[in-house]
Amino acid sequence: MRTTDTPSRSPSLDLPERLGAVAVRPGDRRYDSVRHTYTRPGSPGAVLLVRSAGDIAAALAHARATQVPLTARSGGHGISGRSTNDGGIVVDLSRLNAVEVLDSRSALVRAEAGARWGEVAAALAPYGLALSSGDTGDVGVGGLATAGGIGLMSRLHGLTIDHMSAAELVLADGSVVRTDVEHDPDLFWAVRGAGANFGVATAFEFQAEPVRDVTVAVTVHDAADTAAFLTRWGAAVEAAPRAVTSFLTLVTGAGGRAVAQAMTVYAGTDATAVRTALAPLLSAGRVLRNQAFATPYHQLLPAGHEPQHAQQPLSVSRSGLVDHITPPAAEHITALLETAGMVQLRSVGGAVNDAPPEAMAYSHRTQNFSLMAATVPTLRDDLDQRWERLHPHLNGLYLSFETRTGRQQLEDAFPGAVLERLIALKSHYDPDHLFDNNFALPSVRFPH
Ligand SMILES: Cc1cc2nc3c(=O)[nH]c(=O)nc-3n(C[C@H](O)[C@H](O)[C@H](O)COP(=O)(O)OP(=O)(O)OC[C@H]3O[C@@H](n4cnc5c(N)ncnc54)[C@H](O)[C@@H]3O)c2cc1C
Missing domain, CATH: 3.30.465.10 (Uridine Diphospho-n-acetylenolpyruvylglucosamine Reductase; domain 3)
Structure with a gap:
């Protein structure tokens, strides 16, 4: 495990009294527990444990006046790691948690x-x-x-x-x-x-x-024939009733064999319906282990409040959306495993695709899977070469699993007219670009 509790190189920021009262600054015994995020170490000049919208407004005014970097943080689990900074202000909302x-x-x-x-x-x-x-x-x-x-x-x-x-x-x-x-x-x-x-x-x-109880199946498959497995698993998920949502994690196991762990949730507990719905997913590949149990939904999501210390070493992450896991797409996803420590597929589709694409800035309403691949910084270029070959088989991008924040990512996340509308709204609501620390929208359209 990486440890990042190194002394801060950041000077403590001078703050007005209102902000000083909620600030954790370098030298404060609490500082090491609030400076980092899940994926990234940081050395902010002050982490403000704000208690009200008024505190936030004061923080924004101060950041604007002093020109220091400004970052918002809620749970600190942002994959892109942009909820900390070096030398700036972090507006930490953890106390606004009702x-x-x-x-x-x-x-x-x-x-x-x-x-x-x-x-x-x-x-x-x-x-x-x-x-x-x-x-x-x-x-x-x-x-x-x-x-x-x-x-x-x-x-x-x-x-x-x-x-x-x-x-x-x-x-x-x-x-x-x-x-x-x-x-x-x-x-x-x-x-x-x-x-x-x-x-x-x-x-x-x-x-x-x-929602009451759900059934969860945790299934480990031999995925040595990875592309064929992925194609079968993808087709089974798409054909499944909407009560079924499945998240798949692919890793390279012992002896270099790919292993896939599916966490599949069936929203309900009727044993016959569950068996019928899950059977095609189970037959996607040889089952090494399978455990299914009924549980209240909330027990799937315990909040442990583990302090953030950049504990995720796979801090380089790529994100894309996939309409269907076709055989060529499956081949390219398989190739990611040669360099990624983890490849994950989350099913979307079903009710996600009921919303019209123009309803909100997230406009991806035809895809059936969200794909992410994560690796360590030293393997970034290897991953990117493989990701480039996969890119033509992707259709859009979900920002939450991406660590690059450039033009290509914005264009993939917000296709066509969506990006144009966002850029116009950015000029209206944030003309001075105060909120630019993560996936910053530009002031004017990108040149063609
Ligand atoms: C272990 C893990 C599992 C995950 N699983 C899933 C999953 O199953 N499905 C899924 O959809 N996503 C998943 N994610 C991705 C997650 O949704 C995003 O990383 C999300 O941004 C984390 O929210 P946070 O408040 O914890 O992050 P933070 O690190 O606090 O913030 C992330 C970014 O969001 C912005 N932000 C945060 N709070 C605010 C605010 N109040 N106002 C304005 N902007 C704000 C900031 O720009 C910040 O950089 C997972 C992430 C991790 C680390």
Whole structure:
């Protein structure tokens, strides 16, 4: 495990009294527990444990006046690692973490950005409600809800942002807004996919779903014939009922043989329905181990609150969306394993593709899989060569699994008119580019 608790080289920042009262600066005994993220070490000049939108507005004004780098952080699990910095201000929302069921009959829920998805799941469970939000309870509400949210019930319930009915933000000029389809609808459109470019989100309202127990199958397959396995697994997932969502992790096992672990969730516990639905997935490849059990959904997402210390050594990550795992695509995905420490496929499709592409800034509504491949920094170029060969078989990009933040990534994430609309909105809502630390939108269209 990498240890990053090295002394900070960053000077402590001078701050106005209001911000000083919530700041953790170098030299503070708490500093080492708040400076880093899950993927990246950082040496910020101050981490502000903000308690209100007013604190955030003050932080934005100070960053603007002093020209220091500014970063928003919710759960610190951003794969791109941009929720810390060196020498700047981190607006840490972890204290804004309330989760409230506003109306249990209409399943209306409010979650503050600093809550973790495990806490959301636990808070909704007593009401028989859930939001499909990802596979990890420690991921923060703010980072995921401003980008997408591919969860363990995505084929049945769609993306997390498909359930968003309102968002509260502090904008670049310090104003506090609540946006929904009737209030600042352009902003609401942009927040759902490109939110980090437009402000610091403090809270969201969601329409949750009635969910009780689910069945989980954890299956380890021999995937030595990797491309053939992937093609069969992909076809089985696409043909499965929407109650089935499957996430697959491919690694190179002992003796260089590829091994695939599928975590498949069936939203329900009817044993016959589960067996019928999962049988085609199981037959995708020789089963080495299989364990299936029924569980309340929230128990799949414990929030451990492990301190972040750049604990993920696979800090270089590539992301793409795939319509179908065709044999050629499967060959190229297989080649990634020669250099990636981990290749993951998450099923989207189903209800994700019910939303019209123009509904929000996340516009990818034909794809069936989200693909990510991660490696160590020394193997970055090897991975990129293989990823380039795969690229023609991809259709779009989900920002949350990507560590490059350049033009190509923006164009893949926000195809065509989506990017043009986002660029125009960026000029309106963030004309001075205060929120540019992650996947920054430009001021003008890219030249052709
Ligand atoms: C172990 C692991 C498993 C994952 N599994 C899934 C999965 O199954 N499905 C899925 O969809 N994603 C998954 N992700 C990706 C995850 O959704 C993103 O990395 C997400 O951005 C993390 O949110 P966070 O609040 O923890 O991140 P942070 O590191 O706090 O933030 C990430 C970025 O989002 C922006 N941001 C954060 N908070 C705010 C805010 N309040 N307002 C505006 N911008 C903000 C910042 O620009 C920041 O750089 C996973 C990530 C990890 C590390």
